Amino acid sequence: MSDMQPHRFRAILIDLDGTLLETAPDLGDSLNRILRSVDRRALTEAEVRSMIGDGLAKLIERGFAATGGIPEQARYDELLAAFMSDYTANSTVRTHxxxxxxxxxxxxxxxxxxxxxxxxxxxxxxxxxxxxxxxxPLLTALVGGDSASAKKPDPAPVRLALRQMDIPAEDAVMIGDSPADVGAARAAGIPVATYRHGYTSVPVDDLGADLVFDDFADLGAALTKL
Incomplete structure (x- = not known):
């Protein structure tokens, strides 16, 4: 890593779930606890991985849809709140x-x-x-799904991060793993690289990224191509 070639970017924006960290095990455990509490079947980790990427509310919605249907609104809101509480308390058990x-x-x-x-x-x-x-300690900014006016693939979170870092779009690159990441980067006018081993319901080579990479050890050098 110390011999990494320099690239032109002054800022790198990185997706969290599936890109920076392997979070599916804890997400799946929390989701399955909620599903079992209402007598639904547990999801496999592969199923959970395919559902991640559009926020926690969308994850639990997809989990219910895949196991018998989404409950009526009041009950769904209760279960969503229970999931959020469970996951917040258990989000670092198996995540790495x-x-x-x-x-x-x-x-x-x-x-x-x-x-x-x-x-x-x-x-x-x-x-x-x-x-x-x-x-x-390595981060200048953190933009979550509740930070901007809309979530990825809307460009608002990317633009907010750029403002917080005081970096123009032409000096930044997005690193992600999903259609939401590619869409947000494209809409914000910045290049995007996708991690081959992340979470996506679309084959990574079909996402339309500027670069697909297999290992973060090689990413610095790969970014010199953009």
Whole structure:
């Protein structure tokens, strides 16, 4: 990582779930506890991974839709609140950084590159996870699904992160794993690289990113191509 080639970007915006961290195990455990509480079947981890990317409310909606249908609104709201409480309390049990993400972020920060996490997950559970896994000291900004006027793929979260870092769009790049990440980057006018081993319901090579990469150890050098 110390021999990483310099790239042109002054800021890197990174998605959280599936890109920076492997969060599906804890998300799935919390979701399955809620599903079992109303006599629904448990989801497999593969099913959960395919449902992540558009925020926690959308995840639980998809979980109910896949196991018998979405409950009536009042009951659904209760179950969503129960899920949020359960996940906030259990979001760091099995969650861990993806390979070489800490080293990548540390090297980029040392070079003076500003780092932001831009996620559709709410800020509070996002910060808990980032704190527990050692990322918070490396970040200049954290934009959650409740930070901006809309979630990814809307460009609002990306633009908010850029404002918080005081970086123009032409000096930034987005790193993600899903249609939401690619859509937000495109709408905000910044290039985007996608992580091959993240969470997406669309094949990663079909997302239309500027770059697809397999390992964060190689990302710094790969960004020189953009």
């Amino acid at each position: 950084p993806n390979p070489n993400t800490i080293a990548f972020c540390t090297a980029e920060q040392a070079r003076g590159v500003k780092l932001a996490v831009v996620t559709n997950k709410p800020v509070i559970p996002s910060k808990v996870i980032l704190d527990a896994n050692g990322f918070t």
